[in-house]
Amino acid sequence: MKIVVIGAGAMGSIYGGHLSEKNEVYLVDTNQAVVEQINKEGLQIDENGVTNTYHPKAVVSTKEIGEADLVILFVKAIFSRAALEGNKGLIGPKTRLLTLQNGAGHEDLLMEFVPKERVVIGTTEDNGAVLGVGHVRRGGVGNTNVGLLVADEEGFLGQLKEAFDGCGFHVKIHENIQQLIWDKLFTNVSLSAVTGILQVDMGYIASNEYAWKMTKKLIHEAVVTAEALGLVCDEEAITAKVKATSEGSPNGITSIRADLEKGRKTEVDTISGAVVRAAAKCGVEVPTHEFVVNMVHAMEGRSK
16 A cells, blocks of 8 residues: 655654555655654664664655555644645545544545545554654554544455554544544543643642533533534543543643643644534534633743
């Protein structure tokens, strides 16, 4: 399979590196130093107590690559549009676009570039970290969960599973992938959003009466929205899970908090903003989520 991975951060490198073992893989990044290092020395991935070297072809420009079978987005969601606009030459009449990015609602953007039946959405349970230029660590290994927005009449997900599983991944195909995405989203739209605004560790949320009250309100609004989308939700179980996550990671730092602390743009529009957009489609009121989105954007505008 001809695969192009856009974004050579930790996750893009892990997928691009492993998939290059048995596929024609191109790893795209705007950082020339990363591209040169990978092409010269290979991509190093620390995993299972050893450092393995992989050899995807790294590029800054995709103009000479031609049409791909699969394009995987591993950039931060705020850069997705620019990434797709800048690499339109990869997209042909049979090209599929896959997102395993955090948050929800990515399919709305992807459908501006390919038809609905060629959009693949999902989540990854793998995790990693960048150790240096062209060098990453693969941490926890889990499932790569994927699904389509329509029936898989051409059997593409089976082909994807075969290609990925043959390179050390564990693909699970889901009939209702949105259910899984929203199950993961509930924690992000509550803990991540509130810790970002308050600039506190994850453990503070469950320990503070007022922070926890706001978090529960966010969970409730997200559950009502998800149910309006036709998803099945157990608000009590979700709330208990979020509380356990807060208590179990007292010093944990969420992505929104880290981005705000370092003066970076956040992915709030595909996290809390995903709830706001979905609620608008369903006619549901989500005032707390609207407040969170506005507050996070306001905080992004502060001086570093």
